[in-house]
Amino acid sequence: MIGIGKRTLALGSAAALLAAGGAVAAAESVQAASTTPTCRAGDLYPAVGSPQEAAGSFLYPVVFTNTATRSCALRGYPGVSVLTAGHAMIGAPAARNGVPVSTVVLTPAGTATATIRTNDPGVVPSCRTTSTYLGVYPPASTQQKLVPFHLRVCGVFEVSPVQST
Known part of the structure; x- marks a missing residue:
């Protein structure tokens, strides 16, 4: 034994x-x-946070805040485009970075974050015109939300799926 x-x-x-x-x-x-029902675009407030530098890139958090009085869920990638003052798209929208997705439940006033990545202009000299707005489509939505933001996309332009913050 x-x-x-x-x-x-x-x-x-x-x-x-x-x-x-x-x-x-x-x-x-x-x-x-x-x-939990899927978050509606009208119940979300997107905002862009301060960039972080990472190995020749800039990472910009796109924070989605649930402004509704009920919980809702987000799953997947947001759509992100850089736009002129007249809301015309500057180049192609952000590509998905291939990270696996998960479902994030947002309580009222809860947040989830996706991250935009582009290269530092000192590393990649081919840059687009600086934007006046970002056009942001929450995951599973066809409604664009305009976010006033000056972003200069250089080289890579990709976005991550939403994640818990």
Whole structure:
């Protein structure tokens, strides 16, 4: 017979309970996300935060705030374009960066963030005209939200899926 100490047995049992609890919490989170209605564009306020520098790139957070009085869910990539003062698109919209998507449940006043990436003009000299606005389409929406923002896209122009903040 193999002798297992009481402490080893207790630690093993505790680890199993924690793992089971994590699995239950994950399942409850998935269930809550599947029963929560999708956020409507009219219930979201998009804003662009301060850039961060990263290895020859600039990363700009696009923060979506739920302005509704009910929870809603976002899943996937937003559409992002740079626009002139007359709302004409400057070049192609941001490409998706290929990161896997997840569902984010936003409580009232809750936020989720997607990230725009473009190159530093010192690294890639081919740049577009600086925008006056960003045209932002929340995930699963065909309604564009205009965000006043001056962005100079150089080289890469990509966006990540929304994530919890």
